[in-house]
Amino acid sequence: xxxxxxxxxxxxxxxxxxxxxxxxxxxxxxxxxxxxxxxxxxxxxxxxxxxxxxxxxxxxxxxxxxxxxxxxxxxxxxxxxxxxxxxxxxxxxxxxxxxxxxxxxxxxxxxxxxxxxxxxxxxxxxxxxxxxxxxxxxxxxxxxxxxxxxxxxxxxxxxxxxxxxxxxxxxxxxxxxxxxxxxxxxxxxxxxxxxxxxxxxxxxxxxxxxxxxxxxxxxxxxxxxxxxxxxxxxxxxxxxxxxxxxxxxxxxxxxxxxxxxxxxxxxxxxxxxxxxxxxxxxxxxxxxxxxxxxxxxxxxxxxxxx
Numbered sequence: 001x002x003x004x005x006x007x008x009x010x011x012x013x014x015x016x017x018x019x020x021x022x023x024x025x026x027x028x029x030x031x032x033x034x035x036x037x038x039x040x041x042x043x044x045x046x047x048x049x050x051x052x053x054x055x056x057x058x059x060x061x062x063x064x065x066x067x068x069x070x071x072x073x074x075x076x077x078x079x080x081x082x083x084x085x086x087x088x089x090x091x092x093x094x095x096x097x098x099x100x101x102x103x104x105x106x107x108x109x110x111x112x113x114x115x116x117x118x119x120x121x122x123x124x125x126x127x128x129x130x131x132x133x134x135x136x137x138x139x140x141x142x143x144x145x146x147x148x149x150x151x152x153x154x155x156x157x158x159x160x161x162x163x164x165x166x167x168x169x170x171x172x173x174x175x176x177x178x179x180x181x182x183x184x185x186x187x188x189x190x191x192x193x194x195x196x197x198x199x200x201x202x203x204x205x206x207x208x209x210x211x212x213x214x215x216x217x218x219x220x221x222x223x224x225x226x227x228x229x230x231x232x233x234x235x236x237x238x239x240x241x242x243x244x245x246x247x248x249x250x251x252x253x254x255x256x257x258x259x260x261x262x263x264x265x266x267x268x269x270x271x272x273x274x275x276x277x278x279x280x281x282x283x284x285x286x287x288x289x290x291x292x293x294x295x296x297x298x299x300x301x302x303x304x305x306x
Contacts, residue, residue, distance in 0.1 A: 001105055002207045002245040002254040005192075008097065009185070009209075009243045012090070016184035019086040020177045023079045027176065031075030032169040038067060039148060039165050043158040061152065068144055076137040083180055084119060084128060090184060091115035091191040098195040102246060110199040115191045123186035123235060135179045136172060143168035178238050185235045189244065193233065196246055201228050205247040210260040212272055218242045219272075220292040222257040236295060258288050280305045 046060050092115055099110040119128065126134065147168050151161035196204065208214050208222035217236045224231070225247050234242045245254075261269055269278040273291070277300070280286045286303055300306075 001101070001251075002205060002243075004101060005243045005245040006207050006209065006254075008094075009188075009241060012094070012184055012188045013181065013241070015090055016181045017177075019083060019090075019184060020180045022086065023083055023176060023180060024173055026082055027075055027079050027173070030078060031071055032166075032172075035068060035071045035144075036162060036166055036169070038071075039064065040158065040162045042067075043161060046152060061149070064148065065145055068148075069141055072137060072141050072144070076132050076140075079136070079176070080129060080132040083132075083183065087119050087128075087183060087187040088115070091118040091187045094188045094191040095195050098192045099199070102195065102199045102201070105246075106199065108199075110195060113194045113198050115194065118187050118190035118194065121186070121190045123183065123190075124237070128183060131179055131183065136176055139175065140168065140172040143171060182235050182238045182240065185240055189234050192244070193228075197228060199246075201246045201248075203227055203247040203249070204231070204244040205253065206232070206234075207243050207245050207254055208257055209241045210255065210257060212268060214241070214257065214272075216273070216297045217292045217295060219257050220289050222288070223253060224289075232295070261288070276300055276305050277303070 042060065042064050046064075095112050095115050095118075099112045103110040123131075144165050147164035148161055151164055156164075203225055206218075206221045206224045206226070208218040214222075215237055218240065221232065221236065221242065226232070226244075233244060234240050236242060261272065264272075266278070266282075269282070272278070273281060277286070277291070280303065281288065285305070290298065290303060292298060
């Protein structure tokens with residue numbers, strides 16, 4: 001059953017890409033592109049030799065910054081609302097899928113609970129609103145403001161300032177994709193958790209993706225069994241691809257990361273763990289579960305590796 005849940009996560013990732021595309025289309029058309037046009041139209045009205053040249057230039061820069069702040073705040077709120085709607089749809093579908101999968105395995109009808117809580121559940125210590133503010137709004141506003149104001153201080157050409165502002169929005173796009181991918185994983189996980197509780201599942205097992213991109217945190221957690229109401233849940237970090245699956249005593253565990261890694265060439269092992277960690281693991285000085293603690297990757301010194 002664990003394999004089914006891990007395969008399901010790849011479908012969640014595909015859905016998240018669709019959500020990201022919808023959100024970016026909304027941000028581009030409603031916020032980024034109009035804001036670039038607005039910046040380009042206002043710059044000629046600011047003193048050419050730097051924004052501190054005249055009081056009027058200073059005032060125009062102030063209004064430009066305020067316009068940017070208002071536009072990005074409104075755009076972020078609209079993007080968050082769009083994503084929240086998509087996540088609610090995803091959570092409903094995931095709850096239905098989990099109920100059917102569990103029901104087929106247990107030979108019983110599993111109820112599908114409401115999933116509003118799945119969207120409200122914080123992930124990685126923050127709510128969806130807080131993630132949009134800290135991961136999208138604030139850095140984008142800071143980067144765009146720095147691009148415009150820095151260009152004015154240096155007396156850059158208007159087209160250079162506009163280009164720098166546009167680059168700050170490119171960074172925002174990349175961050176937004178990571179945010180949505182992580183939020184989708186969190187919403188799906190929260191929906192599964194609610195269904196498993198309703199089905200009377202008592203334990204869950206952490207299942208990590210078996211490839212070279214898996215983080216040290218997820219490598220360390222792979223195969224861990226937790227009570228249904230205790231222990232860590234994915235996502236363990238942004239872009240996390242791990243899942244939890246129902247665990248029933250006596251069943252065979254899915255292949256873990258350690259057996260998979262042992263089958264890989266030494267250079268792959270070194271790439272995944274780092275040469276010194278890999279050597280310590282091969283010699284038996286450490287096990288993969290030692291790599292991280294409390295969601296933090298341990299240093300070589302903390303692991304006792306010279």
